[in-house]
Amino acid sequence: MAELRGAEKRRYVADLFSRISGRYDLMNDLMTLGMHRRWKRQTAKLAAQGLRGPAIDVSTGTGDLALELARRPGMEHTVGLDLLRDMVARAESKAASRGLSASVTMMTGDALSLPFADNSFACATAGFSLRNMPDVEQALSEMVRVVRPTGRVVILELSPMSPGLRSALFRPVFHNLAPLIGRLVAGDRSAYSYLPRSVDHFLEAGRLAEMLSGLGLEEVAYRRLGFGTVAVHWGVKPGQSGHGRR
Numbered sequence: 001m002a003e004l005r006g007a008e009k010r011r012y013v014a015d016l017f018s019r020i021s022g023r024y025d026l027m028n029d030l031m032t033l034g035m036h037r038r039w040k041r042q043t044a045k046l047a048a049q050g051l052r053g054p055a056i057d058v059s060t061g062t063g064d065l066a067l068e069l070a071r072r073p074g075m076e077h078t079v080g081l082d083l084l085r086d087m088v089a090r091a092e093s094k095a096a097s098r099g100l101s102a103s104v105t106m107m108t109g110d111a112l113s114l115p116f117a118d119n120s121f122a123c124a125t126a127g128f129s130l131r132n133m134p135d136v137e138q139a140l141s142e143m144v145r146v147v148r149p150t151g152r153v154v155i156l157e158l159s160p161m162s163p164g165l166r167s168a169l170f171r172p173v174f175h176n177l178a179p180l181i182g183r184l185v186a187g188d189r190s191a192y193s194y195l196p197r198s199v200d201h202f203l204e205a206g207r208l209a210e211m212l213s214g215l216g217l218e219e220v221a222y223r224r225l226g227f228g229t230v231a232v233h234w235g236v237k238p239g240q241s242g243h244g245r246r
Contacts, residue, residue, distance in 0.1 A: 053122030063091025149239015
């Protein structure tokens with residue numbers, strides 16, 4: 001469930017996404033009316049802007065954000081990493097179909113212990129995956145660790161809405177519509193009952209920004225998208241100029 005922590009949450013989430021991997025892209029399109037694709041393009045553009053070198057997308061799923069990073073000027077090679085082999089296989093197929101296999105390496109790996117040396121990447125992203133991590137702070141710490149000085153960390157994630165009329169109208173719809181679509185399209189109501197609950201239990205946007213600052217990032221900020229249901233956060237790893245910028 002959404003309130004699980006540690007190894008128990010890891011097992012639950014891994015089983016859930018293994019079950020729905022075949023319908024993952026279709027469900028994303030239906031749940032966001034296709035807007036997730038634009039948000040991922042915006043995230044990749046923000047992450048790569050003014051930087052040159054390799055990029056990494058953590059918990060890449062079927063690889064959409066990693067592929068967007070690979071298309072950005074200055075990104076020499078992109079790694080898309082995910083815990084689940086089923087997701088990685090779908091990401092590899094997608095890269096091949098789009099002629100990007102030479103620009104992207106899709107691989108299995110643990111977001112809480114990235115298999116890369118410190119300061120390896122010009123930028124690091126995570127799209128709609130952070131709230132599923134068994135340890136959010138550790139996942140972010142690993143992203144900060146592998147990014148070069150003056151490199152950028154960018155997070156795209158569903159975000160709890162601030163209390164008010166918009167939240168009062170949207171939240172009941174989300175909590176009822178997501179499981180219904182999940183049952184009809186993916187044949188898995190329970191998986192998409194988890195989705196709205198996972199947002200409820202996730203960090204509010206301001207608290208996530210504070211966590212990024214606490215991990216040493218500078219210029220931390222965020223912007224809300226999707227009528228306030230999504231937020232993109234970013235921050236810059238401090239260091240001498242010239243390590244990651246053009």
